[in-house]
Amino acid sequence: MRSLTISLVSEFYKSRKTLAFWAAIILPFVICALVAFGFYTSSDKVLKMHYLPIMLWLRYLGAALGVMGVLILPFYVIFMAFSVNNIEHKNDTWKTLFAQPLNKFSIYAAKYLYAVILIFVCLFLFAAFTFVFGHLLQALVPKYNFNQYDPSLVLVKFYAKLFLASLGILSIQFILSLLWGDFLKPMGIGFIGTIMGIITGNVGWKYAYLIPYSHPSLVLNSSTAARKLSDPSDFPIFTQEIYTSLIYALVLFVIGYFIVTKKSIK
Amino acid sequence: MGNYAIETVGLNFNFGNQAIVKDLSLQVPKGSIYGFLGPNGAGKTTTIKILLNLLKSSNDQVFIFGKEINHNRIASLKRIGALVEQPAIYGHLTGKENLINRCILLGINKSKADEMLSLVGLSDASNKKASKYSLGMKQRLGIALALVSDPELLLLDEPTNGLDPNGIIEVRNLMIDLATKHNKTILVSSHLLAEIERTATHVGIINKGRLLFQGTINELHLLSKPMLEIEVSKTSDAAAFLTQAGYEILEITDKKIIVPFTSPEDSGALNTLLIQKGFTVSSLYLQKKDLENLFLDITKNN
Numbered sequence: 001m002r003s004l005t006i007s008l009v010s011e012f013y014k015s016r017k018t019l020a021f022w023a024a025i026i027l028p029f030v031i032c033a034l035v036a037f038g039f040y041t042s043s044d045k046v047l048k049m050h051y052l053p054i055m056l057w058l059r060y061l062g063a064a065l066g067v068m069g070v071l072i073l074p075f076y077v078i079f080m081a082f083s084v085n086n087i088e089h090k091n092d093t094w095k096t097l098f099a100q101p102l103n104k105f106s107i108y109a110a111k112y113l114y115a116v117i118l119i120f121v122c123l124f125l126f127a128a129f130t131f132v133f134g135h136l137l138q139a140l141v142p143k144y145n146f147n148q149y150d151p152s153l154v155l156v157k158f159y160a161k162l163f164l165a166s167l168g169i170l171s172i173q174f175i176l177s178l179l180w181g182d183f184l185k186p187m188g189i190g191f192i193g194t195i196m197g198i199i200t201g202n203v204g205w206k207y208a209y210l211i212p213y214s215h216p217s218l219v220l221n222s223s224t225a226a227r228k229l230s231d232p233s234d235f236p237i238f239t240q241e242i243y244t245s246l247i248y249a250l251v252l253f254v255i256g257y258f259i260v261t262k263k264s265i266k
Numbered sequence: 267m268g269n270y271a272i273e274t275v276g277l278n279f280n281f282g283n284q285a286i287v288k289d290l291s292l293q294v295p296k297g298s299i300y301g302f303l304g305p306n307g308a309g310k311t312t313t314i315k316i317l318l319n320l321l322k323s324s325n326d327q328v329f330i331f332g333k334e335i336n337h338n339r340i341a342s343l344k345r346i347g348a349l350v351e352q353p354a355i356y357g358h359l360t361g362k363e364n365l366i367n368r369c370i371l372l373g374i375n376k377s378k379a380d381e382m383l384s385l386v387g388l389s390d391a392s393n394k395k396a397s398k399y400s401l402g403m404k405q406r407l408g409i410a411l412a413l414v415s416d417p418e419l420l421l422l423d424e425p426t427n428g429l430d431p432n433g434i435i436e437v438r439n440l441m442i443d444l445a446t447k448h449n450k451t452i453l454v455s456s457h458l459l460a461e462i463e464r465t466a467t468h469v470g471i472i473n474k475g476r477l478l479f480q481g482t483i484n485e486l487h488l489l490s491k492p493m494l495e496i497e498v499s500k501t502s503d504a505a506a507f508l509t510q511a512g513y514e515i516l517e518i519t520d521k522k523i524i525v526p527f528t529s530p531e532d533s534g535a536l537n538t539l540l541i542q543k544g545f546t547v548s549s550l551y552l553q554k555k556d557l558e559n560l561f562l563d564i565t566k567n568n
Binding site for chain 1: 315318319320340341343344346348350351352354355356357358359363366367370371372373411
């Protein structure tokens with residue numbers, strides 16, 4: 001456990017000046033700010049629709065969630081899984097890392113866990129910024145009725161589900177980035193996977209849930225469906241695609257450990 | 267076994283079908299500077315990786331301070347500092363941050379970082395990105411990283427690679443300092459004998475995965491027997507005469523005879539003998555094979 005904590009602190013220390021780390025913070029800020037800016041400048045149009053508070057929130061958060069879930073999340077995961085491993089590939093530091101008096105599994109697990117934490121932070125900030133900017137909009141445009149509904153539960157559930165749905169992709173990309181030091185292979189495979197995921201997820205293919213790349217799309221589809229409910233937060237988190245994502249994550253996490261102990265040392 | 271910092275017993279290692287290390291039995295005494303010599307590709311780096319448990323050995327072949335490495339991996343690694351191949355440095359971090367990161371991993375006080383930087387003379391460059399360092403600075407930072415945990419045993423793989431003459435001397439003095447004043451054991455690999463000769467107390471020579479020589483530096487010197495080179499007229503007659511007189515002839519060329527050197531007195535007696543017999547001796551020369559040639563001989567013949 002001590003090994004794991006130490007390795008995790010070191011992962012943070014190493015990557016705190018890298019783009020992968022800052023992207024987890026800047027990405028949600030910029031996207032939420034852009035969406036809020038859109039709602040601010042076109043407030044006349046939005047106000048004409050006379051949304052109920054609950055529908056106004058769903059419209060607003062759906063704008064961020066849509067861009068985010070389908071495209072940005074998978075690509076952020078691909079890039080971040082690459083970046084966390086590339087730090088060691090690029091500097092040829094795998095062998096030094098494994099020659100430290102630390103448990104080998106902890107070193108690997110810390111790396112994986114760090115990637116998971118970055119995704120978590122990124123999605124948490126998405127939810128937080130959505131909430132904050134919503135209330136900021138309310139302050140700037142008093143005619144909005146954001147203040148008449150509390151979206152916290154919907155936000156938390158949407159993003160929690162998206163987080164769990166992204167773990168399958170993360171595990172695949174993590175292994176690809178362990179295997180190859182260059183960016184093109186994991187990026188290429190991830191790109192194809194993501195496109196495939198979007199298509200299969202959206203056409204509603206029966207077995208789409210077996211492709212991890214389709215999980216965020218499937219989650220988004222279910223969230224679109226949730227809007228039609230009288231209480232939009234009343235949807236289950238643990239659905240088929242989430243279970244699949246978690247199983248993928250677990251199995252690939254274990255396989256990754258064997259790869260890293262065999263490969264890194266030559 | 268108790269006196270060795272490193273002991274390997276009949277160590278073998280293969281990459282696939284290719285045997286890299288064959289029946290290697292290293293014995294590195296505590297407190298020694300052990301020069302691990304061999305041409306490029308002899309198996310030095312592979313051996314060092316085995317000593318760090320990066321490559322797996324069988325369960326009864328590698329002992330660090332008397333303890334089998336596979337069963338005591340973490341305990342053994344705690345006592346080792348290492349520099350393997352190129353120094354492993356994070357280019358996007360500064361020299362100091364590299365050291366602090368290592369302090370985090372080792373769970374030691376971060377103030378050690380500054381101490382190490384001044385030890386290897388990098389204090390002025392401590393806040394410069396390591397990717398901007400020169401090769402020599404990187405090498406020094408690598409040594410600082412190996413030293414930061416104050417380990418009892420240092421494994422240095424060609425630590426003077428890329429250093430200028432000044433840097434080489436500094437590293438040499440640092441090694442001697444660490445071994446004599448701080449009682450550390452150092453295994454330093456190199457393909458240059460001259461480099462090892464000045465610092466090492468013990469030497470192991472490896473070629474094609476086999477250990478060809480192991481012993482103290484004096485034992486290595488003894489291997490190179492001194493010889494007496496005699497420049498003399500009518501060499502073949504002179505040689506025949508000397509053989510009759512009971513001398514051992516090592517080599518005859520058309521101008522010279524080479525015999526084993528025993529003492530200056532014997533050389534003088536031999537000279538007198540030849541002159542009395544009417545030969546003209548134009549020079550007597552004590553020839554000592556230097557270690558470089560000896561090293562070449564040892565590695566060439568095997």
